[in-house]
Amino acid sequence: MYGMNEPENSPEVHASDMQSADSAGALPHGRPPQTEFNDGRDYPRLGSFSFRRGTLTDNQEAMWEENWPQRGKVLSDEVIDLDEWFGRQAPGGTIVEVGSGTGTSTAAMAPLETDTNIVAVEIYRPGLAKLLGAAVREGIDNIRLVRGDGVEVLHRMFEPNSLAGVRVFFPDPWPKARHHKRRIIQTGTLHLIAERLRPGGILHVATDHADYAEWIDELVEVEPQLEYLGWPEDQSDIPVLTDRQIITKFEGKGLEKDHVIKEYLWRKR
Numbered sequence: 721m722y723g724m725n726e727p728e729n730s731p732e733v734h735a736s737d738m739q740s741a742d743s744a745g746a747l748p749h750g751r752p753p754q755t756e757f758n759d760g761r762d763y764p765r766l767g768s769f770s771f772r773r774g775t776l777t778d779n780q781e782a783m784w785e786e787n788w789p790q791r792g793k794v795l796s797d798e799v800i801d802l803d804e805w806f807g808r809q810a811p812g813g814t815i816v817e818v819g820s821g822t823g824t825s826t827a828a829m830a831p832l833e834t835d836t837n838i839v840a841v842e843i844y845r846p847g848l849a850k851l852l853g854a855a856v857r858e859g860i861d862n863i864r865l866v867r868g869d870g871v872e873v874l875h876r877m878f879e880p881n882s883l884a885g886v887r888v889f890f891p892d893p894w895p896k897a898r899h900h901k902r903r904i905i906q907t908g909t910l911h912l913i914a915e916r917l918r919p920g921g922i923l924h925v926a927t928d929h930a931d932y933a934e935w936i937d938e939l940v941e942v943e944p945q946l947e948y949l950g951w952p953e954d955q956s957d958i959p960v961l962t963d964r965q966i967i968t969k970f971e972g973k974g975l976e977k978d979h980v981i982k983e984y985l986w987r988k989r
């Protein structure tokens with residue numbers, strides 16, 4: 721069901737996904753950077769990326785070339801000046817969504833949180849193109865996109881204590897035991913997210929995968945900077961939108977298989 725990453729394939733960036741080095745939004749050639757955190761915590765080990773093949777239509781390419789330079793960035797060591805990029809000081813702060821896929825819920829939520837800056841982080845270029853197209857077409861001004869691994873993007877491109885929220889919706893479950901180390905929710909990622917959230921900031925994770933839910937259940941209390949809130953019925957004191965508005969692509973696939981959706985919230989202390 722989780723077709724964007726093919727766990728069985730040796731990880732590589734397909735030629736169809738590469739553009740010439742100077743093309744907007746191209747990933748740099750070679751192995752993607754992977755920080756050695758060396759802090760005793762576990763971080764997802766990606767190797768490099770693997771994608772289902774996907775190219776953009778001519779219309780999408782034209783839309784991308786026109787709009788990516790303003791609204792998109794590729795993973796780098798640039799610490800993003802959010803006020804400059806969004807052209808404002810957002811009253812609701814900035815939320816980063818890691819693994820936005822095709823951005824269905826991102827585009828549905830952003831118009832309801834216009835006070836907030838939304839940064840969608842994704843590796844998969846056709847998914848980013850779909851979201852970019854929706855943002856342009858629907859005049860959604862509070863979405864920006866970063867192409868790259870979410871862990872490296874959070875680590876390199878965002879300041880500590882800078883985010884109002886982080887969202888991880890339906891992350892790849894990597895069901896085989898030998899691939900569990902690739903799961904994005906790990907002690908290290910939770911620590912990194914906690915470092916990037918500002919006090920009171922919210923982490924929201926959702927999964928439809930029972931085994932991944934058990935994995936996350938084991939980790940809910942592991943990061944001292946994060947207060948685990950579970951999924952409270954009354955969310956009136958949660959300062960960010962938690963309703964996805966629309967069933968995400970992968971949520972829909974899970975629901976078709978009668979999977980139970982499990983949601984998690986944490987607040988930075």
Ligand SMILES: C[S@@+](CC[C@H](N)C(=O)[O-])C[C@H]1O[C@@H](n2cnc3c(N)ncnc32)[C@H](O)[C@@H]1O
Pocket residue numbers: 722724725818819820821822823841842843844847868869870871888889890891892904968969970971
């Ligand atoms: C199962 S899909 C879910 C997409 C979307 N959130 C949804 O619910 O439809 C997981 C997505 O996370 C992306 N992804 C996986 N690992 C990532 C990482 N380390 N950084 C950024 N995106 C990642 C994949 O490319 C894929 O699009």
